[in-house]
Amino acid sequence: MIIFIYLSLIQGLSEFLPISSSGHLFIFKNIFYFGQDLLSFFVFLHIATLSAIFVFFYKEIFAALKNKKIIVYLIITTAITALLGLVIDRILSHYFTSNYFIFLFLLINGVILLTAKRLEGNRELTDISVRDALILGVLQGFSFLPGISRSGITIIGLLARKFKPKAAFALSFIMSIFPIAGTFLLKIDALTKLKLNPLILIVSFLATFIVGFFSLFLVQKTLIMKKFIYFGYYCIILSVGGFLFIN
Numbered sequence: 001m002i003i004f005i006y007l008s009l010i011q012g013l014s015e016f017l018p019i020s021s022s023g024h025l026f027i028f029k030n031i032f033y034f035g036q037d038l039l040s041f042f043v044f045l046h047i048a049t050l051s052a053i054f055v056f057f058y059k060e061i062f063a064a065l066k067n068k069k070i071i072v073y074l075i076i077t078t079a080i081t082a083l084l085g086l087v088i089d090r091i092l093s094h095y096f097t098s099n100y101f102i103f104l105f106l107l108i109n110g111v112i113l114l115t116a117k118r119l120e121g122n123r124e125l126t127d128i129s130v131r132d133a134l135i136l137g138v139l140q141g142f143s144f145l146p147g148i149s150r151s152g153i154t155i156i157g158l159l160a161r162k163f164k165p166k167a168a169f170a171l172s173f174i175m176s177i178f179p180i181a182g183t184f185l186l187k188i189d190a191l192t193k194l195k196l197n198p199l200i201l202i203v204s205f206l207a208t209f210i211v212g213f214f215s216l217f218l219v220q221k222t223l224i225m226k227k228f229i230y231f232g233y234y235c236i237i238l239s240v241g242g243f244l245f246i247n
Contacts, residue, residue: 001002004041008204009157011045012211016052016114016219018152018172018231019238023102025126025195026146027242030099043187044201048208051181056216058231060125060170061177068124070174078178080137085144085179096146099246105147107239113152113232116223125171132161136175150176151219152231165223173216 010028014021025042054061064070095101139157143150151172158168222228 001197001203004196004200005207007041008045008048008207009211011042011049012052012208013045013215014149015049015208015212016215017227018109018149018155018219019235020047020106020109020147020152021147022096023106023147024125026097027099028103029070030097034041037135041204043184045204045208046180046206047184049212050177050184052209052216053177053180056213057170057173059182060174064072064125064174070126070128072131072180073128074175076130076133077137077140077175078182079135080194081140081179082182084138084141088141088144092145099242101239102147103239103242103246105145106235106242107147109148109152110232110235110239112156112197112213113149113235114230115123116156116159117226119156119159121159123161123163123166123167123170125163125167127163127167128171132158135161135173140175140179150179155228166220169220169223169228 007025007028010024011021014024022042064074092101135157136154139153140150142148143153152173154172155168159165160172163171222230
């Protein structure tokens, strides 16, 4: 059970921190040569982080449900994300467990995060436009690449579109609800084939939820305090270190 707890803690931290949860989970798996296909388990952990999003952003979500414009844009964003994600999965999925591939995109992710300090804006969550929704959909689609953080790339994209840090933070995670839920539904059959002990699933879910909830506070604080670039330094250091020691 220990290895599943480790995976859950990694998921809870890295899903919301802009350092790529999928990249870290695959790196962990490759380091310890864990032979079982855990992709569906990783997807299961996303439901725990999705639950953390609902609890953390319940006020913003209820407000968004009353705004028809935001709901329409959420659907547009999700459709584009799904389409691009399917294309990436079809073409590049066989590279997803390659250390070279993961470390390359972690490096790219780190460089993207370094732009955060120079981005300023005053737009609010309700100022979202069709163009913002289209851009968000594309950015979320690219986050299917292990090493590219969904939260990181979308928050940076929203900051570049002149949203306030707090608005970019909330909008990024609200727009992730449908993609995360959809990914789980697509993989739910594979999850049943893992035949994991229900106790492992329950403990893993709780560990991911708790750690994920508190990591949301960390992301919000670092973003508002303009310390977001430190995550970029971390990704770059991890990537360079990975290339130096990779077999």
